[in-house]
Amino acid sequence: MIRSAVVGVGYLGRFHAQKHKMIPGVELVAVCDRDPEQGQKVAQELNVEFVSDFRQLLGRVDAVTVAASTPAHFELTQFFLQNHIHVNVEKPITVSSREGEVLCRLADEKNLVLQVGHVERFNPALVSAQEKLNRPLFIECHRLAPFKPRSVEVDVVLDLMIHDLDVILSLVKSEVVSVSAIGTPVLTKKVDIANARLEFVSGTVANVTASRVSLNSQRKFRVFQQDQYLSVDFGQGEVSLLTKTGEWPEAEVLSAEADIPLERESWNLEKGDALLAETQSFFDSIAKGQRPVVSGWDGLVALRLAEQIIDSIEQRLRP
Numbered sequence: 476m477i478r479s480a481v482v483g484v485g486y487l488g489r490f491h492a493q494k495h496k497m498i499p500g501v502e503l504v505a506v507c508d509r510d511p512e513q514g515q516k517v518a519q520e521l522n523v524e525f526v527s528d529f530r531q532l533l534g535r536v537d538a539v540t541v542a543a544s545t546p547a548h549f550e551l552t553q554f555f556l557q558n559h560i561h562v563n564v565e566k567p568i569t570v571s572s573r574e575g576e577v578l579c580r581l582a583d584e585k586n587l588v589l590q591v592g593h594v595e596r597f598n599p600a601l602v603s604a605q606e607k608l609n610r611p612l613f614i615e616c617h618r619l620a621p622f623k624p625r626s627v628e629v630d631v632v633l634d635l636m637i638h639d640l641d642v643i644l645s646l647v648k649s650e651v652v653s654v655s656a657i658g659t660p661v662l663t664k665k666v667d668i669a670n671a672r673l674e675f676v677s678g679t680v681a682n683v684t685a686s687r688v689s690l691n692s693q694r695k696f697r698v699f700q701q702d703q704y705l706s707v708d709f710g711q712g713e714v715s716l717l718t719k720t721g722e723w724p725e726a727e728v729l730s731a732e733a734d735i736p737l738e739r740e741s742w743n744l745e746k747g748d749a750l751l752a753e754t755q756s757f758f759d760s761i762a763k764g765q766r767p768v769v770s771g772w773d774g775l776v777a778l779r780l781a782e783q784i785i786d787s788i789e790q791r792l793r794p
Contacts, residue, residue, distance in 0.1 A: 476500060476502050477499070477500060477501050477502070477503050477537050477538055477726040477758055477761060477762070478479055478502070478504050478535065478536045478537045478538070479495050479496060479501055479502065479503050479504065479536055479538045479539060479758075480504050480505045480506065480507060480526075480532050480535075480536045480539045480540075480542055480755065481503070481506050481507070481518050481539065481540045481542060482506075482507045482508075482509060482529050482532075482539055482540070482541050482542065482551055483507070483541060483542040483543030483544070483551075483565075483642070484506045484507070484508045484513060484514055484542070484546070485510075485513060485541050485542070485625070486625055486634050487510075487519065487565065488506075488508070488540070488542030488543070489517050489520075490518075490677075490750055491540045491542050491565075491744070491750070491754065492506050492521055492523075492540075492631075493518055493521065493634045493750045494750055494754040495540070495747075495754065496521055496523075496756075497501050497598040497751060498751075498754060498758055499701055499757055499789045500749040500758070500762070503523050503526065503537050503646050504523065504524065504532075504535055504741060505518070505523055505524040505526050505531075505532060505535070505536075506518050506521070506523060506524075506525055506526075507525070507526045507527070507528070507529050507531075507532065508525075508527075508547055509527070509543075509588045511525070511527055511776075514526075514527065515563055516530050518772045522542075529551060529552075529555075530552065531559055532560075532790035533607075536559065536560060536780075537560065537602075538547035538560060538561040538562070538563070538564075538588075538757070538758070538761055539555050539560055539561075539562055539563070540562075540563045540564075540592075540710070540754070540757075541555070541563070541564040541565060541567065542563060542565045543560070543565075544628055545567060545569070545570055545626075545628060545633065546570055546628055547567070547627050548564055548568065548569045548570070548574075549569045549570070549574040549577075549578065550565075550657070552564050552569075552578050553577065553581065554579060554583055554591070555665045556578065556581045556582055556587055556589065557581065557585075559585060559587065560587070560756075561587050561588040561761050562582075562587070562588070562589050562590070562591070563588075563590045563591075563592060563624040563753075563754070563757040564578075564589070564590070564591055564592065565591075565592040566591055566592050566593050566594075566637055566638070566641070566770075566774060566777075566783065567618065567629070567637050567774065567777070568591045568771060568774035568778055569778070570583070570629065570633070571778075572775060572778050572779045572782055573773040575774065576769070577768075577776050578773060579735070579771040579772050579775055580773055582610075582771050588645075588757065588760045588761050588767055588768075589758070589770065589771035590753075590757045590760065590768075590769055590770065590771070591769050591770070591771060591777075592753060592769070592775060592776030593639075593642075593769045593773070593777065594749045594750055594753050595641070595642055595694075595709060595712075595749070595772065596637070596642065596645065596753075596768060596769050597749040597750075597756065597768070598644075598709050598712075598747075599702065599712060599744040599747040600707050600708065600709055600712045600714050600744055600748070601642065601696070601707060601709065603617060603714055603742070603744055604698075604705055604714050604716075605646070606698055607703070607705055607716060608646055608685075608700065608705065609700065610677075610697060610700050610701065610702050611646055611647060611681075611698045611699070612678065612679060612680070612701065613678070613679070613680050613681070614646070614647075614679065614681040614683075614696070614697065614698050615681070615682045615696075615697040615699075615780060616634065616639040616642075616643070616681070616682070616684065616696050616697070617636070617684050617694075618635050618639055618684070618685045618686075618693065618694050618695075619685070619687075619689035619691065619693040619792070620635060620686070620688045620689060620692050621688075621689060621690065621691070621692065622667075622688050623624075623687070626661050626692075627665065629665065630658075630665035630666040630667070630785065631645045631658070631665075631666055631667050631668060631669050631685050631687050632666065632669050632671075632685065632781050632784050632785050632788070633670060633687065633781055633785075634685075634687060634776075634779065635685040635686075635687060636669060636671070636683060636685035637777055637781050639683050639685070639696065639731040640683065640777045640780050640781055640784075641769070641773065641774070643673070643674045643681050643683070644776055644780065645773070646679060646775060647675050647679045647681075647699070648677075649676045649677035649679060650675065650784070651673055651674040651676075651780060652674050652676055653670060653672075653673070653674035654672075654674075654780075654783045654784055655668070655671070655672045656670065656671035656672070656784045656785075656787035656788045656791075657663050657668060657670055657787075657788060657791055658670065658792075659792070662679040662688055664783045666785075666788055667684050667686065667687050667688045668684075668685070668687070668688055669684070669685045669686075669784065669788060670683065670684045670685075671784045671787070673780075679691070680710060686742065690771075692710060693710065694708065694709035694710040695707070695708050695709070696708075696709060696712075702718060702719040703707075703717065703718050703719070704716075706719040711743070712743055712747075713741070713742075713743050713744075714741065714742050714743075714744070715738040715739070715740070715741040716739070716741070717737055717738070717740075718737065718738045718739075718740070719736055719737060719740055720736045720737065720738045721736030722736060725764050732777075736754050737744060753768075753769075756768050758786055769785040
């Protein structure tokens with residue numbers, strides 16, 4: 476039995492705690508939050524103990540999920556790793572890559588699982604689409620969301636765009652050679668909408684847009700490769716694939732009645748529960764002694780790319 480706890484049980488952390496309770500072989504011992512009212516509310520809902528100080532968990536748990544605010548990730552994760560406790564930390568891994576590297580090295584030194592909560596990697600639509608992708612040439616992403624007062628301690632690149640950066644990096648598997656980005660504050664003092672153009676050693680180009688000041692939500696991911704176009708709607712669980720199956724007719728015989736050598740496929744997946752799959756994967760990695768699907772190092776690479784994008788935006792914003 477793996478004994479666990481969730482540290483930070485606000486909006487997202489509450490969902491994390493619910494997933495811990497659902498997994499066989501895992502005992503959710505306690506939840507922890509700096510807000511006693513919220514912490515006790517979640518503890519009562521799940522019939523577990525509430526603790527106000529994360530240090531009270533020492534000696535009582537084998538693994539934790541850290542779902543506190545991003546600025547608290549480093550202190551909390553470092554504390555648990557130093558005390559031989561496996562950690563699943565929400566994205567981004569930390570507010571800076573310098574801190575993130577410290578955590579990754581510490582986890583390796585202690586032989587502990589450090590997983591980063593890039594939940595989109597467990598989205599059934601992406602999992603289904605991955606087997607169709609071999610050499611992406613151009614990727615286009617739009618992640619738009621209405622404004623919410625939570626997560627405003629970081630800009631939109633670390634809040635939303637980093638989801639797509641992690642997915643892109645997992646698909647392209649190549650180094651970034653060029654970053655050009657633009658963004659601006661709208662409702663907060665931090666950048667609320669951003670666009671980045673990324674070029675990779677492999678020749679792949681990605682155009683990524685993220686906004687937290689949209690009227691509607693959108694999480695769409697489009698990939699173009701030789702003879703194929705794939706579209707993934709993360710929100711609706713819809714996947715569409717267009718494949719070239721032959722050569723185009725000569726121009727002089729091309730007409731509305733001509734057979735177009737294209738094959739269209741589309742499928743809609745049950746949305747599933749990506750957060751549950753992420754949590755299950757974390758505990759499976761602990762039980763089997765395996766590298767997690769999204770390791771600390773994966774989270775660090777995504778964070779480093781996010782930092783490059785933020786630097787590019789800041790250069791443009793300077794007077």
